[in-house]
Structures are given as structure tokens and as C-alpha cells.
Amino acid sequence: xxxxxxxxxxxxxxxxxxxxxxxxxxxCETQQLRLQVxxxxxxxxxxxxEDRGGGEAIRLTFERDGRGYRCVLSCxxxxxxxxxxxxxxxxxxxxxxxxxxxxPTFTMVYHYLQGKVIxxxxxxxxxxxxxxxxxxxxxxxxxxxxxxxxxxxxxxLRAAVNEWLDxxxxxxxxxxxxEIDERLKAHSRLLxxxxx
Numbered sequence: 001x002x003x004x005x006x007x008x009x010x011x012x013x014x015x016x017x018x019x020x021x022x023x024x025x026x027x028c029e030t031q032q033l034r035l036q037v038x039x040x041x042x043x044x045x046x047x048x049x050e051d052r053g054g055g056e057a058i059r060l061t062f063e064r065d066g067r068g069y070r071c072v073l074s075c076x077x078x079x080x081x082x083x084x085x086x087x088x089x090x091x092x093x094x095x096x097x098x099x100x101x102x103x104p105t106f107t108m109v110y111h112y113l114q115g116k117v118i119x120x121x122x123x124x125x126x127x128x129x130x131x132x133x134x135x136x137x138x139x140x141x142x143x144x145x146x147x148x149x150x151x152x153x154x155x156x157l158r159a160a161v162n163e164w165l166d167x168x169x170x171x172x173x174x175x176x177x178x179e180i181d182e183r184l185k186a187h188s189r190l191l192x193x194x195x196x
Contacts, residue, residue: 002103004083004103006077007077007086007099007100007101008076008077008099008100009073009074009076009086009097010074010098010099011074012073012095012097012099013070013071013072013073013095013097014070014071014089014093014095015065015067015068015093016068016069016071016093017067017069018068020093021062021068024047024089024093027092028047028085028089031084031085032052033049033085034050035050036048043064044062044063045061045062045069046059046060046061047060047062051079051081052081053081055079056077058082058086060073061073087099091116092115093115094114095114095115096113096114097111097112098110098111105124106124108121108123108131109121117132117134119132119134120133153194154191157191158191160187161187161188161191164180164183164184164187168184
């Protein structure tokens with residue numbers, strides 16, 4: 001297995017509430033990182049995460065907004081402890097991010113949405129290969145259900161058309177036939193639209 005050279009976080013964003021900030025601090029401390037927290041004049045918080053082995057640190061600025069704090073960051077990380085900590089932050093706090101995991105001969109690009117990996121793409125030279133893509137199973141099932149609902153409606157319309165044709169055959173006056181023909185015309189338009 002190839003050893004990772006670096007990990008790049010491209011426009012990662014996290015939103016945390018005031019209560020979740022404490023959880024964030026605890027999570028960072030359990031990752032064997034040195035943690036420094038600075039509270040700025042405007043209420044924003046700046047967190048410096050440093051690998052205990054030294055040599056690498058990242059700075060996260062959480063800007064205060066109406067509901068809590070928002071952090072947008074782009075950085076390149078080499079140390080595995082920092083890489084794992086950022087990955088856990090994105091997944092725990094349902095963040096969005098594009099993460100490039102860089103190896104000597106290829107790059108794996110992970111797309112996170114609401115803390116979940118929705119797509120993984122391998123880049124080798126000029127070639128792109130999708131390794132994983134989340135399927136919207138629930139959406140597909142709903143579409144299948146709707147498609148069957150349309151088929152049921154077509155069946156109901158066909159039965160109604162047959163009834164109106166029977167009534168037309170029994171109709172005696174031209175006015176009654178004209179009224180039935182108008183209804184049949186409306187039904188046939190609707191049936192055509194549904195079958196399309």
C-alpha cells in the first residue's frame with residue numbers, strides 16, 4: 001500500500017453551536033494534539049492544533065454567527081494525527097469539504113457533504129476514475145413509486161374511457177354524444193400525457 005505524502009483540505013467548512021465547541025475541544029484533546037484556544041475581541045475563537053511531536057500546526061478560525069460558530073479552512077497537512085483529527089472534525093460536525101489525499105503516484109479526492117463521503121475520485125496523471133459515489137436509494141425508490149402511481153392512474157383512465165365509450169354507444173341524442181365526446185377528448189389528452 002502506498003504511503004500518503006500529504007492531505008489537502010480545500011474549502012472545508014464546519015458549523016458548530018456554542019455547546020458543540022466544548023465537544024470540539026474534547027475531541028481535539030483525545031487525538032493527542034496540543035490545543036490552544038484564543039478568544040478574540042469580536043467573539044470569534046481561534047484554535048491552534050499542533051502535533052505533539054512538533055513541527056506542524058494548523059489554525060482554525062471560528063467566526064461567530066447568529067447560531068454559533070462557522071469555520072472555513074484550506075490547508076495542507078502531513079502529520080497523521082492532524083489529518084485524522086481534521087477528518088473526525090468534518091465527520092462529527094457534519095462539515096462539507098473536498099479533501100485531496102496525495103500519494104507519490106496518484107491523488108484520491110474525497111467529497112464530503114454533511115460529514116459523509118459522497119464521492120471518491122482517483123486522479124492518476126490526466127486520468128480520472130470514480131471509485132465510489134453515493135447513490136440516492138431513497139430518491140430512486142420514491143421515483144419508482146411515483147412511476148407505479150402513474151401506471152395506476154393510466155389504468156383508471158383507461159377504465160373511465162371504456163365506460164364513456166359504452167355510454168356513447170347507448171346515447172340517443174346528439175347533444176349527449178357531443179358532451180361524451182368532449183369528456184373522451186379530455187381523457188385522451190390526459191392519457192397521452194401520462195403515457196409519454
